[in-house]
Amino acid sequence: MSTNVDIPKTESQTRPLSRLEPEQQKEVWKKAVETAPEGKVTAKHVESIVRGVSPKHTPIIKHELISDDFQNAFNEMVNELKNANALKWKETSYQGALEMMRTLVTITEQMRCK
Numbered sequence: 837m838s839t840n841v842d843i844p845k846t847e848s849q850t851r852p853l854s855r856l857e858p859e860q861q862k863e864v865w866k867k868a869v870e871t872a873p874e875g876k877v878t879a880k881h882v883e884s885i886v887r888g889v890s891p892k893h894t895p896i897i898k899h900e901l902i903s904d905d906f907q908n909a910f911n912e913m914v915n916e917l918k919n920a921n922a923l924k925w926k927e928t929s930y931q932g933a934l935e936m937m938r939t940l941v942t943i944t945e946q947m948r949c950k
Contacts, residue, residue: 849882854915871885
């Protein structure tokens with residue numbers, strides 16, 4: 837016995853969902869399907885619904901001031917890294933990935949000095 841579940845069919849439909857927690861992804865996708873213009877779920881439509889949902893997040897450093905904009909940028913970066921990891925990082929070495937993370941720390945430190 838099989839069930840017919842409407843799921844995203846293209847990468848462009850799933851990309852906006854990747855910024856959300858799994859439960860939020862399900863809710864947003866359901867809403868996208870239910871409200872799709874002419875029954876056609878487009879990436880643009882999914883993105884518009886995602887923008888209306890605030891991501892669930894907890895700042896890593898609770899006693900420090902972290903703006904919502906910075907936290908959202910951080911969350912998006914973490915999600916992109918998770919996506920890259922799910923793709924097995926293709927041809928990126930572990931050392932290469934660490935070096936790039938160190939570069940982000942350096943950039944952040946330089947921004948603080950300005």
